[in-house]
Amino acid sequence: MGETRRKLTKATFDNLSNEKKLMILQTAISEFASQGFDHTNINIIAEKAGISVGSIYKYFGSKQDLFLVTIQQGTEVLKTILQTIVPSDQSFIEKCRDLIKAIQKSSREQQQLIRIYSELTSVGNSDLVKQLSYEIEAISAEMYTELVKEGQRTGEIMKDLDPAMVAFLMDNLFISLQFSYSSEYYLQRFKIFLGDDIDDRDTFVLDQMVRFLSSALKA
Amino acid sequence: MGETRRKLTKATFDNLSNEKKLMILQTAISEFASQGFDHTNINIIAEKAGISVGSIYKYFGSKQDLFLVTIQQGTEVLKTILQTIVPSDQSFIEKCRDLIKAIQKSSREQQQLIRIYSELTSVGNSDLVKQLSYEIEAISAEMYTELVKEGQRTGEIMKDLDPAMVAFLMDNLFISLQFSYSSEYYLQRFKIFLGDDIDDRDTFVLDQMVRFLSSALKA
Amino acid sequence: MGETRRKLTKATFDNLSNEKKLMILQTAISEFASQGFDHTNINIIAEKAGISVGSIYKYFGSKQDLFLVTIQQGTEVLKTILQTIVPSDQSFIEKCRDLIKAIQKSSREQQQLIRIYSELTSVGNSDLVKQLSYEIEAISAEMYTELVKEGQRTGEIMKDLDPAMVAFLMDNLFISLQFSYSSEYYLQRFKIFLGDDIDDRDTFVLDQMVRFLSSALKA
Amino acid sequence: MGETRRKLTKATFDNLSNEKKLMILQTAISEFASQGFDHTNINIIAEKAGISVGSIYKYFGSKQDLFLVTIQQGTEVLKTILQTIVPSDQSFIEKCRDLIKAIQKSSREQQQLIRIYSELTSVGNSDLVKQLSYEIEAISAEMYTELVKEGQRTGEIMKDLDPAMVAFLMDNLFISLQFSYSSEYYLQRFKIFLGDDIDDRDTFVLDQMVRFLSSALKA
DNA sequence: CATGAATGAGCTTTCATTCAT
DNA sequence: TATGAATGAAAGCTCATTCAT
Numbered sequence: 041m042g043e044t045r046r047k048l049t050k051a052t053f054d055n056l057s058n059e060k061k062l063m064i065l066q067t068a069i070s071e072f073a074s075q076g077f078d079h080t081n082i083n084i085i086a087e088k089a090g091i092s093v094g095s096i097y098k099y100f101g102s103k104q105d106l107f108l109v110t111i112q113q114g115t116e117v118l119k120t121i122l123q124t125i126v127p128s129d130q131s132f133i134e135k136c137r138d139l140i141k142a143i144q145k146s147s148r149e150q151q152q153l154i155r156i157y158s159e160l161t162s163v164g165n166s167d168l169v170k171q172l173s174y175e176i177e178a179i180s181a182e183m184y185t186e187l188v189k190e191g192q193r194t195g196e197i198m199k200d201l202d203p204a205m206v207a208f209l210m211d212n213l214f215i216s217l218q219f220s221y222s223s224e225y226y227l228q229r230f231k232i233f234l235g236d237d238i239d240d241r242d243t244f245v246l247d248q249m250v251r252f253l254s255s256a257l258k259a
Numbered sequence: 260m261g262e263t264r265r266k267l268t269k270a271t272f273d274n275l276s277n278e279k280k281l282m283i284l285q286t287a288i289s290e291f292a293s294q295g296f297d298h299t300n301i302n303i304i305a306e307k308a309g310i311s312v313g314s315i316y317k318y319f320g321s322k323q324d325l326f327l328v329t330i331q332q333g334t335e336v337l338k339t340i341l342q343t344i345v346p347s348d349q350s351f352i353e354k355c356r357d358l359i360k361a362i363q364k365s366s367r368e369q370q371q372l373i374r375i376y377s378e379l380t381s382v383g384n385s386d387l388v389k390q391l392s393y394e395i396e397a398i399s400a401e402m403y404t405e406l407v408k409e410g411q412r413t414g415e416i417m418k419d420l421d422p423a424m425v426a427f428l429m430d431n432l433f434i435s436l437q438f439s440y441s442s443e444y445y446l447q448r449f450k451i452f453l454g455d456d457i458d459d460r461d462t463f464v465l466d467q468m469v470r471f472l473s474s475a476l477k478a
Numbered sequence: 479m480g481e482t483r484r485k486l487t488k489a490t491f492d493n494l495s496n497e498k499k500l501m502i503l504q505t506a507i508s509e510f511a512s513q514g515f516d517h518t519n520i521n522i523i524a525e526k527a528g529i530s531v532g533s534i535y536k537y538f539g540s541k542q543d544l545f546l547v548t549i550q551q552g553t554e555v556l557k558t559i560l561q562t563i564v565p566s567d568q569s570f571i572e573k574c575r576d577l578i579k580a581i582q583k584s585s586r587e588q589q590q591l592i593r594i595y596s597e598l599t600s601v602g603n604s605d606l607v608k609q610l611s612y613e614i615e616a617i618s619a620e621m622y623t624e625l626v627k628e629g630q631r632t633g634e635i636m637k638d639l640d641p642a643m644v645a646f647l648m649d650n651l652f653i654s655l656q657f658s659y660s661s662e663y664y665l666q667r668f669k670i671f672l673g674d675d676i677d678d679r680d681t682f683v684l685d686q687m688v689r690f691l692s693s694a695l696k697a
Numbered sequence: 698m699g700e701t702r703r704k705l706t707k708a709t710f711d712n713l714s715n716e717k718k719l720m721i722l723q724t725a726i727s728e729f730a731s732q733g734f735d736h737t738n739i740n741i742i743a744e745k746a747g748i749s750v751g752s753i754y755k756y757f758g759s760k761q762d763l764f765l766v767t768i769q770q771g772t773e774v775l776k777t778i779l780q781t782i783v784p785s786d787q788s789f790i791e792k793c794r795d796l797i798k799a800i801q802k803s804s805r806e807q808q809q810l811i812r813i814y815s816e817l818t819s820v821g822n823s824d825l826v827k828q829l830s831y832e833i834e835a836i837s838a839e840m841y842t843e844l845v846k847e848g849q850r851t852g853e854i855m856k857d858l859d860p861a862m863v864a865f866l867m868d869n870l871f872i873s874l875q876f877s878y879s880s881e882y883y884l885q886r887f888k889i890f891l892g893d894d895i896d897d898r899d900t901f902v903l904d905q906m907v908r909f910l911s912s913a914l915k916a
Numbered sequence: 917c918a919t920g921a922a923t924g925a926g927c928t929t930t931c932a933t934t935c936a937t
Numbered sequence: 938t939a940t941g942a943a944t945g946a947a948a949g950c951t952c953a954t955t956c957a958t
Contacts, residue, residue, distance in 0.1 A: 918958100919956105919957100919958085920957105920958100921955105921956095921957095921958105922954105922955085922956090922957100923952100923953100923954085923955080923956105924951105924952100925951105925952105925953105926950100926951090927949105927950095928948105928949100928950105929947100929949105930945105930946105930947090930948095931944100931945100931946100931947105932944100932946105933944085934942105934943085934944080935941100935942095935943090936940100936941105936942095936943100937939100937940085937942105
């Protein structure tokens with residue numbers, strides 16, 4: 041809240057054409073997502089992005105900084121989704137349905153961004169990482185909690201459940217789902233529980249989750 | 260059932276005194292958990308465990324093998340917990356309560372094992388990793404699904420929910436909780452949702468989760 | 479003819495100053511020749527050549543690649559000698575005399591290159607090694623065979639000897655001589671047969687070999 | 698001659714049963730021949746020979762000593778062949794024919810021993826190696842030189858050729874042939890000169906070599 | 917500003933040899 | 938005498954980062 045944070049990109053990067061900025065970030069995302077943080081090679085990112093290593097270090101302070109910038113991209117996507125769905129004037133349970141649908145869609149489309157997100161832990165425990173993760177999680181925390189409170193006001197959700205706790209459990213379910221759609225490991229796990237044909241069972245998963253949530257929370 | 264798997268430890272390791280075996284595994288677990296797979300240095304494990312590098316390679320085929328052995332340790336712990344709680348003759352919701360309690364307890368005690376577990380994804384996609392992860396997940400998948408089916412038979416759980424799907428959602432909640440108690444990152448996230456004083460709020464978390472589950476599933 | 483082969487040097491090496499290129503190759507040749515392939519240490523080559531290990535790997539793909547480049551150097555020397563002598567318009571036997579002289583001279587001057595050549599066999603049986611050795615031997619095979627055929631046309635050489643076989647036997651004699659001048663082991667063997675004072679008996683060796691060949695082949 | 702030499706085998710080895718001795722030497726020969734000196738692993742020799750590493754070091758002073766013993770084995774084989782053929786009462790050229798035949802036969806049968814022989818150079822330049830190589834070469838040097846002298850006495854060989862030099866050239870041809878039949882590299886070279894179907898052209902090679910030699914030396 | 921060559925610390929794995937049992 | 942577990946030095950190769958051009 042109000043803390044300032046070392047800028048992750050240098051001025052030189054901000055001045056770049058959007059096209060170039062995008063090219064660099066896309067390449068970085070793709071590499072970090074497919075190789076993981078440790079196995080990603082800055083020299084290769086430079087090469088694939090069509091710029092020099094020297095330039096990378098003119099634009100970003102370090103490999104870690106570049107990585108953190110790609111994470112920020114992910115946050116933007118997430119924020120956009122939430123801001124579209126949450127403030128609408130549907131019922132709580134309708135919003136849940138839309139959120140799950142959005143996760144199913146975006147997880148597949150933005151697989152790489154989500155994979156990167158799960159790389160966050162391997163980057164070590166710098167304050168910067170903490171700060172960044174704070175921002176990422178704070179968005180969902182706030183919005184979901186607000187959503188639940190509203191649901192309690194409108195009588196859709198039991199009043200004896202703690203709104204923050206419900207928000208937390210909801211987010212746990214959503215994040216797990218997200219991973220299941222984008223990480224190799226979690227996909228495998230998904231299949232172990234539910235069988236090999238999940239790809240064409242989006243509707244089944246959606247319905248079951250909505251039913252589960254609706255039953256769990258209904259006043 | 261009958262799947263064979265390359266042995267991860269060589270005979271020379273099996274012949275070691277339990278004391279020595281434990282020393283080596285503890286050291287390895289501790290290093291892998293704190294540094295992650297890539298940043299763990301075999302030479303340092305050897306040094307800290309008081310043996311030579313050469314010996315490590317007499318005991319385990321490779322760094323990855325040693326890592327996988329530490330994972331197996333984690334599986335054993337998990338299996339033990341599940342096998343204690345699931346077959347008991349309590350009600351479904353009582354079993355859930357016990358499971359959550361066990362997670363709260365073991366997550367704190369075995370923090371490192373759980374951190375290692377979340378390293379599994381970064382080790383790449385060797386068939387071995389897949390095989391191993393299969394075994395890890397298959398235990399929970401089977402037991403939870405069975406638990407739900409039984410709950411449906413006894414009338415504790417709604418019959419129109421898919422047992423496998425419920426098991427999956429339960430496991431998602433449990434795993435997320437586990438991470439929250441053992442990973443720096445997830446602990447931070449936990450606090451963002453619920454505030455800084457969770458450590459002394461185990462009972463609150465337990466109650467809320469049980470209430471959430473019980474409400475979600477009640478027939 | 480049109481066979482392509484993986485380039486052994488990277489562009490970064492080709493761009494180096496001749497002075498630097500030479501320095502690196504000389505160092506490598508010297509190390510490989512004196513230590514053999516397996517006992518040659520890339521770190522030491524780098525140090526002696528006054529560059530970093532990293533650079534070696536920017537210039538050459540691997541230790542083996544660097545080794546093969548040094549072999550190619552040897553081939554060039556050989557090719558140059560053959561191309562100077564074989565196409566001349568002397569008699570067959572005069573050419574033999576010149577070849578032997580050239581071997582006596584170059585073997586002493588290029589001792590290291592020849593020692594490296596005899597290391598070829600120990601590098602294992604990669605296709606690359608096979609390909610490279612093919613090129614090395616093919617030069618002599620072709621030129622000598624052609625030389626013999628010409629000698630048969632001009633009536634200098636018996637027509638009932640197979641030209642390829644004669645070329646092979648000649649090359650055997652030449653190679654053996656070459657080794658005798660450059661390898662410690664073969665020098666010792668030379669002395670066992672002919673006594674310790676060979677160094678000042680070049681003319682004797684030359685005369686005897688020419689006489690042997692001329693008698694063996696004369697029509 | 699009369700120099701004593703550090704014994705390569707310890708008394709403990711000499712006391713072993715012939716069966717066991719043979720087993721160990723065969724294994725060592727096979728490994729050294731297929732892997733080369735540097736890539737041969739003493740621990741693997743022990744394992745394949747069915748004894749312990751500790752024992753190997755009770756029998757032989759070092760890896761190098763064991764290697765040198767295997768070389769001695771090769772010398773024995775060679776000595777036996779020479780002693781069968783040279784003292785016979787055939788003509789010089791008949792003996793040459795028999796020698797070449799013997800090389801063709803033994804090279805194929807004793808491939809491994811001959812491959813080991815060409816590993817001698819990589820073992821470094823200890824006095825021991827020199828001494829050993831001396832013994833190996835001295836046998837051929839003496840016998841061939843004597844053979845030539847006798848040929849000159851009987852009038853089969855030109856008197857103006859130096860007997861030691863002729864012996865040397867003959868040995869060069871024989872050794873080259875030997876390599877061609879047993880080393881991958883030299884076999885390839887052989888084929889480059891003479892085409893792919895050498896295996897069934899033993900008679901051709903034999904005839905051509907005899908003709909070459911007989912013509913080269915005839916009085 | 918951009919470039920990309922240069923750096924060198926760092927890490928996994930091997931294997932000849934020893935020595936306690 | 939036989940064993941085989943233990944040792945630890947040694948080496949090929951990678952890659953984040955720098956800096957001269």
